[in-house]
Amino acid sequence: MVSFTVIKDEKMNYSNLLVNNDQGICVITINRPDKLNALNKQTIKELSNALTDAEDDLKIGVVIITGAGEKAFVAGADISEFVHFSQEEGKQLSQEGQEKLFNVVENLSKPVIAAINGFALGGGLELALSSHIRLASESSRLGLPEVSLGIIPGYGGTQRLTQLVGKGKAFEMISTAEMISAQDAEKHKLVNYVVPQDQLIEKAKELAKKILKNSPQAISRSIRAINSGFQDQEDGFKTEIEEFSKCFGSADFIEGTKAFLEKRKPNFRN
C-alpha cells in the first residue's frame, strides 16, 4: 500500500532542487552551487516536474525560481553535457529543452517570478526570460555568451530577449557575448526591479502576495492573452476577447464583483 506521505515525499525529493511551498507561494531553488547551478539534463527534468506539481497544486498561486548560493542564479546549460554532441543531438537538446521546460515556464497558468541572485547566463538567462517577472540582485550579471562557445542561444533566447529589449540590444548582447550589469538590465527593461541581494526573495514574495490577492482564473487568462500576442499563428486581440468573455459567470467574477458592491475585499482563495 502506498501512503499519501510516501507520494508527497517522492514529489518533494529532488537531487538538484529545493522546493518550498508556503502560503500559496512555491519557491524553487536550483541547488548545484558548486557548478554555479548549471542546467544539466537532470536539473531540467526536475524543474519541469516541480513546475507541473506547482501547476497542479490548487494551494499554489505563484512560483519563484532562484539559485542556491550568492554567486549564481544559473550559469547556463551544462557545457560538459553537450561538448561532443552531433547536429542531431543538438537539435534534440534545444527542442526538448524548449518543450519540456522553457515553454512550460512561459505558459504556466500561475505567474513565475525569476529572482536572479547572481550570474544569469545562457540557459540561465533564458530561464529568466521565460518567466513572467524578473527581479535581480544588485551584483547580478546577465548575458547570452553562447557565440563565445561557437553556438547560439537554443532555449528561446534569440526570441525572448528580442521581445524584451528590442532587436538592437539583443543583437549587441548576443553577438558580443558580453554580460551586462543588473542596473543596465533594468535600464533595458530586461528586469523589473534591482534590489540588494539580502532583499531579493523578500521583494519577490512581496510581489507574489500582491498577486495572490487577485483572481487566479483571471490571472491565468491574462497570461494566456499576453503570451498569445507573441505567437505567429495567433491574434492576441482575439484571444483577449475570448479569455475576457470566459471570465463572466465564473466563481471569481461573482466573488470579485460582489465584494466590490459590498465594499469588502474579495476572497478568491477559499
Ligand code: COA
Ligand atoms: N556548465 C558547466 N559547468 C559550469 C558552467 C556551465 N555553464 N558554469 C560554471 N560551471 C562550473 C565550472 O566548470 C566550475 O566547475 P569546477 O569547479 O568543477 O571546475 C564551477 O562551475 C565554478 O565555475 P568557475 O568558472 O570556476 O567560476 P568563476 O567565478 O571563475 O567564473 C563564470 C564564473 C560564470 C564567469 C564562468 O563559470 C563561466 O563563464 N561559465 C560558463 C558560462 C556560459 O558560457 N554559459 C552558457 C552555456 S551555454
